[in-house]
Amino acid sequence: MTSQEPGRPASLDDVKGWFPETDQRLFTWFLERQDQLGESGDLVELGSYLGKSAILMGRHLRDGETFTVCDLFDSDASDDPNRAEMARSYATLTRAAFEENYRAFHDRLPEIVQGPTSSILDHVQPESCRFVHVDASHLYEHVRGDIRAAQVMLRPGGVIVCDDYRSEHTPGVSAAVWEAVITGGLRPVCITPMKLYGTWGDSGPVQDDLLNWLEKQEDVWHEVQQVAGRRLVRVKKKRAKKPDKHKEKVRRLEERLAATEESLAETRHLLASVRGSVSFRVGRAVTALPRAMRGGRRR
Template sequence: MLSRTIARLHKDYVTYRNDGVPFPLESVIAWYVLLALQEQRTIRGNIMEMGVEHGGTAFLGTVALREDEHIDLIDLKKSPRFAKVAERLPTALASRVHFHECSTRAPELAEIAKQLFRFVHIDAGHSKQDVLDDIGRFAGCVAPDGILCLDDVFEIRWPGVTEAIFEAIPSTGLVPFLLVNRKLYLAHKDMAGVYRDMLVAALPEIEVFGNMRHWTEEMLGGVTLIWKQALRTTDLNLLLPSTA
């Protein structure tokens, strides 16, 4: 069951990063659900994130790794908070967390930019040019059955992010299939519908975490599922035991 996989991912996550979830609960559940659906469909591959900061989403991706997968993390520096959590990882898992302390424009990332990943998270610089550069360099890293997650879409503090996304995405071959709390999820056109349909089919099971309002909107060439979650509690730990 999907909820069992979500419960397992969350249990592993809080084992290492036990200072709370990294962003609003509906967004955390979206990550868990998408990673669980990839596992359910046996979608394999490495994960990449740029803009790591304290490692909230980085560790969400880390606990979803299979034994033959790794995660590439890109940030200008490794924060003390991230380093502290990373110390808790088992040696075998820690060896598959590859941290690159550099700009997303750095020449040393040239080989990584040629690879394909099942999940790519762009959350680095938030100026229009930063986002244009990151999409231009890394959107091509999304595997045919992979996902691209873009952060802070429609965020009033970062208008350049939205401008860059609407300018750059049409030429990538990726289309949105999910929008949850300022995070936009995209996939190649043939897979975007698959992910959206899987999410809709999973809604009855996901609603164990709270009532989920949802509808679709046309956006950037894709039919995009919008989630608005009315949660019974803000503590995911209180919800998961009943699904384990």
């Protein structure tokens, strides 16, 4: 990692982008599992914005592997619909900003293809990859092509991650992703609120391992559903339980009562100590006669 400079991000939280903690943990889990199983291959990201997910992927790049990032960045889009989307959603995206963010965490940049993702197969060999993240255009025709390119690039058992597969503003992504599931042989492994994780290989073993891992995560919720005759794991972050207002009020009252009782006990202890002291007994003896005389006159 490069040394930290003023203004450069110190953590992923400092990098702008949409990459929830649950997906960060799943990316890490999938990539570490591949490492543990000795599954080799390159990494590819189609659409990187300012580098948030690319930075995490780059942490899992091994010697002899290549990480390729493909994005238009600040280049002109090839068609009017894509230009409109770039202007609407990615006006602040520049290659320089991506590179600056990435270099804050890594000494070496990935291989950068600045251009449309439709050109990715000119730069990445078939069946050379183990992990491909698709997060570029939201237009059906483009996403469909990106998914097909991912299928070509992935080795048997490799993992594809598709972003925005269910968002209200990205119906084209949903159409392309579920088309790949229903007619293209893509086997979903799991879904989160933002991403679908799948493979064109056997999804059973990776799902079994994932479920074993999820059982140990106290802050992650999951369930198993069936989609198109196949098992699908649904994953999301657990919601923090709302505090019970009545219980909280009782708890505060109990704390105040305990503090009052403790203070009262200290006062009683202090009073007992004073009464048992020599000075207290002498004082009582000196004032005993005047007290008796005053009592006699009242009678």
